[in-house]
Amino acid sequence: MRNLKAIRKRINSVRNTQKITKAMKMVAAARLRRAQESILRLRPYALKTMEVLSDVAARAVLEGDEHHPLLQRREEKNVLFVVLTSDRGLAGSFNANVNRFAFRKWIEFETNDIDVSFAAIGRKGRDFLRRRNAKIDFEWIGLSEASYVSKSSEVARWIGAEYANGRYDSVYLIYNEFKSAISQKVVCERILPIEPTTIDENKDVRGDFVYEPNKKVLLDSLLPIYVQVEVYRALLESVASEHGARMTAMDNATKNASEMIEKLTLMYNRARQAAITKELVEIISGAEALKG
Numbered sequence: 001m002r003n004l005k006a007i008r009k010r011i012n013s014v015r016n017t018q019k020i021t022k023a024m025k026m027v028a029a030a031r032l033r034r035a036q037e038s039i040l041r042l043r044p045y046a047l048k049t050m051e052v053l054s055d056v057a058a059r060a061v062l063e064g065d066e067h068h069p070l071l072q073r074r075e076e077k078n079v080l081f082v083v084l085t086s087d088r089g090l091a092g093s094f095n096a097n098v099n100r101f102a103f104r105k106w107i108e109f110e111t112n113d114i115d116v117s118f119a120a121i122g123r124k125g126r127d128f129l130r131r132r133n134a135k136i137d138f139e140w141i142g143l144s145e146a147s148y149v150s151k152s153s154e155v156a157r158w159i160g161a162e163y164a165n166g167r168y169d170s171v172y173l174i175y176n177e178f179k180s181a182i183s184q185k186v187v188c189e190r191i192l193p194i195e196p197t198t199i200d201e202n203k204d205v206r207g208d209f210v211y212e213p214n215k216k217v218l219l220d221s222l223l224p225i226y227v228q229v230e231v232y233r234a235l236l237e238s239v240a241s242e243h244g245a246r247m248t249a250m251d252n253a254t255k256n257a258s259e260m261i262e263k264l265t266l267m268y269n270r271a272r273q274a275a276i277t278k279e280l281v282e283i284i285s286g287a288e289a290l291k292g
Helices: 002-062 094-111 123-131 145-164 215-291
Strands: 078-084 115-121 136-140 170-180 183-192
Touching: 002 170, 002 215, 078 094, 078 123, 078 145, 078 215, 094 115, 094 123, 094 170, 094 183, 094 215, 115 123, 115 145, 123 136, 136 145, 145 183, 145 215, 170 215, 183 215
Parallel strands: 078 115, 078 170, 115 136
Antiparallel strands: 170 183
């Protein structure tokens, strides 16, 4: 009977866990829908913005204006990895994949005598890097939907200023790119220096653009926007990937709980049947002994 009580207790525990995972799956699905709509709306704007600003940068380089701080190319001696993770777990391998990828990149660059610094966006990435004594120059935890735009602007301004001051020779974003609710891909994108598009040098393009009020003011205004859009897009990609990964993880956990309940119920019924059989045998044996 003690064994039956333990099995019953375990079944109840698994059922309570199943209720939690089921609720978390529903919450993640609702948040995923909003995040997916946001990233699908932003992608065309971001891609077109990148295309236009890359074209502007290419023409600036072609016309001899590559001295702009965000266009300057330097030998990679100090690089910054901006690592985007979540503040919470229970999202399958979402955070682990990004952290492992960032760690491999860190080792790869350090092997080539390149000093690596990190900007950690998300508690899971920050804690992972802290445990490995990484150099964290910037961190942002406590992600909230209301602060995505303002905080991504702040991060982009900080990145641009530090790159312009020569603290870093290149800046990379490491994050999960959203493919679908069950598919996310870790990517590493270099956002600084800004990569101009290729323009045929034999073609005269000076008359194609009219800069108003002047070229310097225009570049000073547009090129930081490029960095801001890239950071904001990566953040939305990461958020959508997080909700998709959490929904999938909670769905799997709910299914696993159902299977475990079935196995425990079968175990309980067998143990109960064995206990009843044992009691019947004892009763019959006692009755036969009294007859004898």
